[in-house]
Amino acid sequence: MITRRNFLKNTALGIAGAAVPLTALEIVDPKKLFAQVEAETTSVRWVFLVDTYKCVGCGLCVKACKLENEVPYDANVTRTWVERYVRTKKGNMYADTPKGARDGFMTAKIDQNAEGLKDISSEGIEKAFFVPKLCNQCENPPCVQVCPVGATYQAADGVVLVDRTWCIGCGYCIMGCPYGVRFFHPVYHTAEKCNFCYHRINKGLKTACVQACPFGARQVGNIKDPNDPVTQVIRTQRVGVLKSEFGTKPQVYYIGLDEEVR
Amino acid sequence: MKNHVLRPLFVVIGIIVLILLARMVLVPKDFGAHERGYMYGWHRRGNEEDWKKFKVKYQGAEYCKDCHADKYDSIKKTPHTIIQCENCHGPASDVTSDHYSDQRPKLTIDKSRAQCLRCHFPLPYPSSGRSKIKGIDPDKHNPDIECSTCHNPHNPMEGLR
Numbered sequence: 275m276i277t278r279r280n281f282l283k284n285t286a287l288g289i290a291g292a293a294v295p296l297t298a299l300e301i302v303d304p305k306k307l308f309a310q311v312e313a314e315t316t317s318v319r320w321v322f323l324v325d326t327y328k329c330v331g332c333g334l335c336v337k338a339c340k341l342e343n344e345v346p347y348d349a350n351v352t353r354t355w356v357e358r359y360v361r362t363k364k365g366n367m368y369a370d371t372p373k374g375a376r377d378g379f380m381t382a383k384i385d386q387n388a389e390g391l392k393d394i395s396s397e398g399i400e401k402a403f404f405v406p407k408l409c410n411q412c413e414n415p416p417c418v419q420v421c422p423v424g425a426t427y428q429a430a431d432g433v434v435l436v437d438r439t440w441c442i443g444c445g446y447c448i449m450g451c452p453y454g455v456r457f458f459h460p461v462y463h464t465a466e467k468c469n470f471c472y473h474r475i476n477k478g479l480k481t482a483c484v485q486a487c488p489f490g491a492r493q494v495g496n497i498k499d500p501n502d503p504v505t506q507v508i509r510t511q512r513v514g515v516l517k518s519e520f521g522t523k524p525q526v527y528y529i530g531l532d533e534e535v536r
Numbered sequence: 537m538k539n540h541v542l543r544p545l546f547v548v549i550g551i552i553v554l555i556l557l558a559r560m561v562l563v564p565k566d567f568g569a570h571e572r573g574y575m576y577g578w579h580r581r582g583n584e585e586d587w588k589k590f591k592v593k594y595q596g597a598e599y600c601k602d603c604h605a606d607k608y609d610s611i612k613k614t615p616h617t618i619i620q621c622e623n624c625h626g627p628a629s630d631v632t633s634d635h636y637s638d639q640r641p642k643l644t645i646d647k648s649r650a651q652c653l654r655c656h657f658p659l660p661y662p663s664s665g666r667s668k669i670k671g672i673d674p675d676k677h678n679p680d681i682e683c684s685t686c687h688n689p690h691n692p693m694e695g696l697r
Contacts, residue, residue: 294553316571330666332654334623341627342593360661378654380674402661418576427579430571437583473590482594488618488655489665530663 318431319525320470321497323504323513324406326530328491331356331404333378338486340376342471344461351457352376353468354408354483359534360384363400367534368392379404405535406492408483409434409455409468410516410524417447417456417467426465432525433472438464452520470494497525593627596620600628611690624651624689649674652683 339354340347355374361367370385383391415434418426425440426447441464448456448465459466471481475494479485484492495504507513507529514531515524528535566581600621601608611617622628626643658671683689686696 290550290553294556327663328665330655330664330669331659334619334654338594338623338627343590377650378657379659380650380653380657382659396660399661401663402659403664404661404666415576424567424578424580427570427583428572428576429584430577435579435583435587437580437586440580440583469587472584472587474592476588477592479592479596485594485596486620486623488620488623490618491665 316430317498318496319498320411320432320475321495321504321508322408322411322470322526323493323495323507324526324528325491325493326403326405326528328489329356329404329406330489330491331358331375331379332488333375334486334488335406335483335492336374336376338482339468342474342482345466346460347376349460350374351460351466353455353466354406357405357407357535358384358402359405359532360394360402361400361534362394362398364398365400368394369534375404401532403530403532405528405531406483407453407455407516408526409470410453410522410526411470413523413525414521416450416452416520416522420446420450422446429472433470433475434467435469435472436465436467438462441465452517452522453524591629593629594620594622595628596622607690614691614693616689616692647682647684649683652689 333356336352336355339345340352343353345351345353350373352374355371355376357369357371358375358379359367359369368384368386372379372385381391382396383393386392411428411432411434413432415428418428418434421427422444423440423442425437425442426434427437428434438459443458443463443465445458445465448458451467456465456467458464471479471483474481481492481494484494493504493507495502497505497508499505500509508527511529513527513529515527516531517524517536564580564582567579568581570577570579570581597608597620604621607621611619624646626646628643653674655666655669656671657674658669659666661667678686688694688697
């Protein structure tokens, strides 16, 4: 028997149920997703090429990057940095990157953190060189896999970006990156990383670090374009990548990489 | 079945419906798996455009060329031609439209010794280009004055000032 109470209750329930459209219940449709992936492949894949023989450790790239990308200048965080490696004739390896080499290297002493500055005479050096570092824009980015909210992602052209409005600041990606390129932005308190100057490369400009480098040690290019000079070098010369054993397929290629470089 | 047994079920269903409705309102329409698939491409599409709109600050030497042709041409004849104007003069986009007026705010030029020593502090590192650049000992070579007092950075090979 229909009572007034039941009638009102069922009506309210019915209206509430009808108010939920089917789209709200749809979570993920794998078939639809795969179709989208196949339909939207692009002809651009940004890669980077570093020639460590040419790098002199001036740090003008780091300075330009910080000013271009509004990374607080005096905070000890940076999207790109330059490392110095010095191997002595005794077989010891020393490496440092004071302030990320924002001001270059103005001493022969190697910063060994708690152990102080290590003075190495020029006669004692067996080999020594500089290695610029930046985000590898991996083909399999572990930082993206660990993001619980979809705030960091890979764009179609291979660049890994961070959505500052969506990042919750959990820091998983910072721990997940094997190359240590991520950090918290001191102002926005969200994950921050090199994005190959996404605003510049999409306007046909070089990245700020590439433009600032006086020695041509840094180059950015499109590996899907066979006529791109960077692609030519990567295809025809001997180049290496960092930590290939992680399977991340990094897309920053190095000329003159040494096994000591990690 | 008794009503009091089903009641918690209705509450749970109600909560789920509320969460789904909230999700529909809060998640932007352009959120989804795009070109790189669900594992790498799950994101808000509009963010790509946000990053593309980021302000360009470093303009390159060609930007300065038209008005400062004398400086542009003179440095082109010297080994310092490889250095961008903005590496010492600062990013050009910080120049407002006032740059062309009489009281223009000038760019902050980095004339510090540290700026020159980035390259000219001698580090004899084999297999690095650094060992091929001439350097000075900053503690012995006129330690108290700016390099540009004697050397013209736009033409370092000419006679001392």
